[in-house]
Amino acid sequence: MDIGLLAAFVGGTLALLSPCAALMLPAFFASTVGSGPRLLAHGAVFYLGLLLVLVPVGTGAGALGTLFVTHRQAIVLLASVVLVVLGAAQALGFGFDPSRLLPASADLHARAASRTGLAKTLLLGAASGIAGFCAGPILGAVLTLAAARGDALAAGVLLAVYGAGMVVPLLAIAALWQRLGDRGRRWLRGRTVTALGRELHTTSLVTGVLIMAVGVLFWTTNGLVGAPALVPVEAQAWLQERAGGLASPVVDALVVLGGAALVLLVWAGRRRVRGGDAQDAEDARGARP
Template identity: 85%
Template sequence: MDIGLLAAFAGGALALLSPCAALLMPAFFASTVGTGPKLLLHGSIFYLGLLVVLVPLGVGAGALGTLFVVHRQAIVLVASLVLIVLGAAQALGFGFDPSRLLPSGANLHTRAASTTGLVKTFLLGAASGIAGFCAGPILGAVLTLAAAQGNTVAAGVMLAVYGAGMVVPLLLIA
């Protein structure tokens, strides 16, 4: 298995463990009350919501990476430096909120709070894909790894694995 996929999965789990996710967990657990098939259905819908946001980010990063595949050595050097900077920012408690970059990020949070059922679970997943002042450096690191892949499909898969890293621990806890 590719070490980048393992890092993406671990990054998703770490993003879930960030302080910002403390606001996510009660909403997820409230919308997934139940066990067995109902829990798996809501977990799958939540993951689908994450994928709707994360996979296009990964594909975009991968497309950017393919543009610069000729300069792979330089990209690996820059990606390494960016990962070190993002890791230091995470360790020092700094970060950014990627939801501010999207024009409807605040609207998505509002709709996720007021909707019920499977739609709420989907919106909660989509909001979780862009939410996270705390998880921003982790997502940035995974996007950097995705860009360094130089392959749009592999980059999309990497972000899907990152999302799975967020969902699997949630399902295990639930």
């Protein structure tokens, strides 16, 4: 994984935790969807909705970047400046809503509000991909990285990773919503601080500093070309060698058998719990006068 993909994933997570969102999506999923397989199904549909909007936008940004691929130095400089400016805007609490730039975005929100079930989740994902005043600079920064890549396919992948950065913590927070309690939710929401005569939010400050740091890194590494790999080459070679050793029919059969055994154990455990609840209910009815 290169630094650009890592930055996109972290950007998606910070967009989910932005002050404007205030954990509304995790709260919605926890209250209406619940947990377990149903939460995973709705999470997959939500991610599909994100991809339907984010990937075409990212691909378009990458295609635009290909028009200027011969002017790489200028693109690197411009992208670095844009990243620093967007980071400063994010840190200072200045935002914009990218959904206003797309047609029928308001209609999409209205449809999401009027639907139920998986259809509502799909439309909610499509609407959440580009909406949010506080998350506007974050999406703008990721799109800047996408355009600077000069490759439509790579740009689409970058936006897909950005969407994954929203979905993974969304599902984790929704699954743990009750266990977090008020204290945990307040910690995730962050808090406001006063600096330079303005009320600033801690999440926005952290996000803005990270975006500016990516902008500086983008300039000093010639568009991340000279950036060090997150996983050393020696470690990658070692992992590939070990993975090759696991590619055998025996290992595949053991993995399948292990997965089947795990499914059976979960099924048996659920059946035992349901049987115990039914027995308790029957005993309670028999104890009534």
